Amino acid sequence: MIMKKLILISVIFLGIVFTSCRKDFDEQPEQAPTSMEDLQVPSNFDWKTTKDVNFNLKGEFNSLVEVLASNGKVYHKAFLTQNQTYGVKLTLPAYEKQITLRYRSQEVTVELDGSTVNHTF
Numbered sequence: 001m002i003m004k005k006l007i008l009i010s011v012i013f014l015g016i017v018f019t020s021c022r023k024d025f026d027e028q029p030e031q032a033p034t035s036m037e038d039l040q041v042p043s044n045f046d047w048k049t050t051k052d053v054n055f056n057l058k059g060e061f062n063s064l065v066e067v068l069a070s071n072g073k074v075y076h077k078a079f080l081t082q083n084q085t086y087g088v089k090l091t092l093p094a095y096e097k098q099i100t101l102r103y104r105s106q107e108v109t110v111e112l113d114g115s116t117v118n119h120t121f
Contacts, residue, residue, distance in 0.1 A: 050091050053112060058085045059103055059121040068100040075099075080121075 033039045057065055059080040067076040067090065080086050080103070092099070092112070101108045103121040110117050 049094050051094050051096075051112075052089055052091050052115065053099075054087065054089050054116045056085050056087050056116065056118045057101070057103075057121070058083065058119075061104065063104050065121075066102040068102060069093075069096060070098060070100070 055067065055076075057078075057080060059065065060082065061080075062082050063080055065078055065080050065086070066074050068074055075092060076088060076090055078086055078088065096112055098109050098111050099117070101110060101119055101121075106121060108119065108121075110119060
């Protein structure tokens with residue numbers, strides 16, 4: 001009697017284990033586009049990988065200024081003349097949302113929310 005119950009419990013247990021691990025193969029994966037016409041691109045996507053930003057920088061002293069990426073990469077270096085505005089147009093990666101300006105011992109993080117950055121040290 002105990003042996004019958006043990007076999008019955010084992011069969012039920014194995015049945016549960018094997019049916020719970022069954023994959024459903026009815027779902028079809030999404031088909032990748034095969035041509036440019038098949039792509040579905042949002043209407044606000046502009047296809048640009050870069051953006052132009054105008055920098056107008058001014059400092060109290062004659063010193064070097066650096067424009068740095070968020071990862072520390074130097075995009076631009078220039079020498080600022082005391083109390084004179086230095087202007088430069090840089091082409092930056094479109095993914096950059098902020099930039100760091102290093103002047104003497106100062107580091108300032110500036111948001112790139114427009115096409116112009118004006119900063120006085």
